[in-house]
Amino acid sequence: xxxxxxxLTILGSPHExxxxxxxxxxxxxxxxxxxxxxxEHDIISLGRKIVKPCxxxxxxxxGNPCPLADDDLDEIKNAMIACDMxxxxxxxxxxxxxxxxxxLCDRLFTWCHIYPLLGKxxxxxxxxxxxxxxxxAEFLEKMLATYGTCSFGSILSIGGFxxxxxxxxxxxxxxxxxxxxxxxxxxLQQKMxxxxxxxxxxxxxxxxxxxxxxxxxxxxxGVTENQPHPSKLRVSIMRFFFRKMKLTETQLxxxxxxLSFELAWWRDRGxxxxxxxxxxxxxxxxxxFHIKERLLGHDK
Numbered sequence: 135x136x137x138x139x140x141x142l143t144i145l146g147s148p149h150e151x152x153x154x155x156x157x158x159x160x161x162x163x164x165x166x167x168x169x170x171x172x173x174e175h176d177i178i179s180l181g182r183k184i185v186k187p188c189x190x191x192x193x194x195x196x197g198n199p200c201p202l203a204d205d206d207l208d209e210i211k212n213a214m215i216a217c218d219m220x221x222x223x224x225x226x227x228x229x230x231x232x233x234x235x236x237x238l239c240d241r242l243f244t245w246c247h248i249y250p251l252l253g254k255x256x257x258x259x260x261x262x263x264x265x266x267x268x269x270x271a272e273f274l275e276k277m278l279a280t281y282g283t284c285s286f287g288s289i290l291s292i293g294g295f296x297x298x299x300x301x302x303x304x305x306x307x308x309x310x311x312x313x314x315x316x317x318x319x320x321x322l323q324q325k326m327x328x329x330x331x332x333x334x335x336x337x338x339x340x341x342x343x344x345x346x347x348x349x350x351x352x353x354x355x356g357v358t359e360n361q362p363h364p365s366k367l368r369v370s371i372m373r374f375f376f377r378k379m380k381l382t383e384t385q386l387x388x389x390x391x392x393l394s395f396e397l398a399w400w401r402d403r404g405x406x407x408x409x410x411x412x413x414x415x416x417x418x419x420x421x422x423f424h425i426k427e428r429l430l431g432h433d434k
Contacts, residue, residue: 138172138173138174139171139172139173139174139218139219139321140173140174140176140216140217140218140219141163141166141173141174141175141176141217141218141219141221142176142177142178142213142214142216142217142219142220142221143156143159143163143175143176143177143178143221143223143259144178144180144210144214144220144221144222144223144235144238145159145177145178145179145180145181145223145224146180146222146223146224146225146231146232146234146235146238147179147180147181147223147224147225147232147234147297148180148181148232148234149181149297149298150179150181150182152297152298153179153225153297154225154261154291154294154295154297154298154299154300154303155223155224155225155259155260155261155294156177156179156223157300157303158223158259158261158289158291158294158300158303158306158307159177159221159223159259160175161303161306161307162259162289162307162310162314163175165307165310165311165314165315165318166314166317166318166321168314169314169315169318169319170318170322171318171321171322176213176217178210178213180232180234180235180237180238181234183205183206183209183210183234184205184206185205185206185207185210185234185237185238185241186202186205186237186241187237187240187241188202188237188240188241188243189201189202194243194244194395194431195243195244195392195393195394195395195396196391196394196395197394197395197398197431199431200241200431202241207238207241208430210238211242211429211430212430214250214251215250215251215425215426215429217254218254218255219254219255219256219257219321220251220254220255220256220257220278220281220283221256221257221258221259222235222256222257222258222259222274222277222278223258223259223260224259224260224270224274225260225261225262225294226260226261226262226263226265226266226267226270228266229265229266229269229270230266230269230270230273231270231273231274235274239277242281244393244395244396245280245281245429246277246280246281247280247340247343247344247393247396247399248396248399248400249280249281249282249340249414250281250282250425250429251281251282251283252282252283252415253282253283253284253326253415254281254282254283254284255283255284255285255286255321255326255327256278256281256283256284256285256286257285257286257287257288257289257317258271258274258275258278258285258287258288258289259288259289259290260274260288260289260290260291261290261291261292261294261300262290262291262292262294263292263293263294263295263296264292264293267290267292268290271288271290274288275287275288275330275332276332276336279330279332279333279335279336280336280340282415284326284327284329284333285327285330285333286313286317286320286327287327287330289310289313291303291306293305293306329411329412333411334411337410337411337414341408343393344393344396344397344400344405344406345364345368345406346368346372347389347390347392347393347397348361348362348364348397348400348401348406349364349365349368349369349372350372350386350389350390350392351390351391351397352364353369353372353373353390354386354387354390355390358401361401361406362406362407399428402420402423403417403419403420403423404417404420405417
């Protein structure tokens with residue numbers, strides 16, 4: 135590898151320097167370096183950033199500016215786009231991620247539908263006093279899958295009780311020493327970890343969702359040039375469903391324009407024709423499609 139490998143950790147803990155989760159991440163990254171991975175590691179501590187809670191206005195799904203844009207979200211987005219590997223790290227707070235991490239995930243709602251970080255490496259990190267780690271790791275892994283990353287999975291540590299009290303830190307580091315070597319070697323060989331079931335599941339979910347919206351949009355507005363025609367069976371089922379629901383034209387029009395930003399992304403990338411995540415990932419970025427500008431809301 136000719137350049138330093140960029141790892142970005144987004145830390146959900148509000149405690150920053152006293153965070154057991156931060157210590158666990160730093161230990162793991164040091165192990166990656168010890169194996170020979172030439173890297174630079176940046177940590178964004180959400181406890182020191184302002185990410186306002188989502189207000190559910192749906193502006194982002196229409197490609198319109200977020201009314202909460204005067205916070206630190208764009209800074210975080212830029213860092214996520216620039217990294218080679220994303221680590222989402224959170225302690226367990228009441229059987230889930232912290233409020234700070236959840237606020238970020240909610241504000242990245244559109245990103246959950248468009249694989250914005252397609253092909254990047256990722257990892258989830260969770261610490262807990264004694265419970266809730268499985269549910270928390272499952273949530274973070276789902277987020278990483280929707281962002282299009284190739285995850286190495288989760289590393290978990292039980293025994294991080296209160297801020298700065300991490301008596302099993304050494305044991306946690308030793309537990310994942312071998313795994314760090316595996317991760318580093320995969321990266322050094324420029325290979326990818328094996329696809330995970332959550333990635334395949336999320337592809338099926340997103341493909342069905344986008345194909346459904348594309349079908350309704352095509353029924354209302356006509357099929358867009360160079361886009362696939364919805365299957366006749368799907369259209370007939372939808373028409374039957376709409377009659378049963380007694381939808382008005384206004385309601386049908388609203389349905390047709392749901393997630394218009396995300397639908398445009400899928401259409402412009404040619405992804406509606408993809409039959410698998412592997413096929414989707416192998417499609418080249420079309421000429422004139424500016425990923426970063428669209429993700430930051432500047433390509434309208």
